[in-house]
Amino acid sequence: MLVILGIAFLAGCQSLHGETMVLLEEKIAAVNISKSNGFDDMNVDILQSFTDDESIRTFKNAITTAQKQMGKVDVSEPEYDVMVEYENELPTHGIHLWLGKESEKSMFMYIGDDEVYLTSPKTTGKLRALIISGE
Template sequence: MKWIFTIGVLMVLTACQTEVETMVLLDEKIGKVEVSESNGVGDVNTDILEVFKDDKSIQTFQDAIETAVMKQIDVEGEDPDYDLMVLYEEGYPSHPIHLWLGEEGEPSTLSYVVGEGETYLTTEKATQALREMLLSE
């Protein structure tokens, strides 16, 4: 009986260790995402380059953010490319996020502006979608 309990405990501990941490947003409807060129880590540039209000663009940002997996990347000395301001329809507090836009075929790096400096990596597919939105002229 003891060995069954021990195996159960080990299974629970193993499951907890393999859990990945992703970025989170409020469980509220996003009204728009404002994008600006970043001034650097810890600061949000209020000089907005573009505002995305359409459902498809909002969903692209939301998917990229909520599927980004925590992985500590050394970004010291590298300014983010963009600041994203996720604004909710009902006026809830916004989510300011830094974005280091990856090259084609690479992940991008995200970080909360207010936080402990954790970095999160998007998928290559998310990077491609972000590049198409942000670099199109």
């Protein structure tokens, strides 16, 4: 009986953490950033392209650890479009990004979707170091 209660407790704790964003289980070739043209559109006029392993790891971690926010969230137009390009000519993942200020959370949204995902303030700092320093 205690084992069943323990498993139920652990499963409940995991569901409290919410859903996270997902990317393909494929090698990422590049992460490209552009100024966003607004919802449901991906601006292909690239401002920055990140191809080094460390930068790609930073973006991948930021995206895959962002926590889904429950309920409807009213947001302004996105600031950036993030294009995750994979090797082997797989389709590009298009994601809108609202980059938070220092010590704030940032927000991601899949292009064409309406669900938002928030990063930690620490992750925002890492994203700002990559994006702001390259502008």
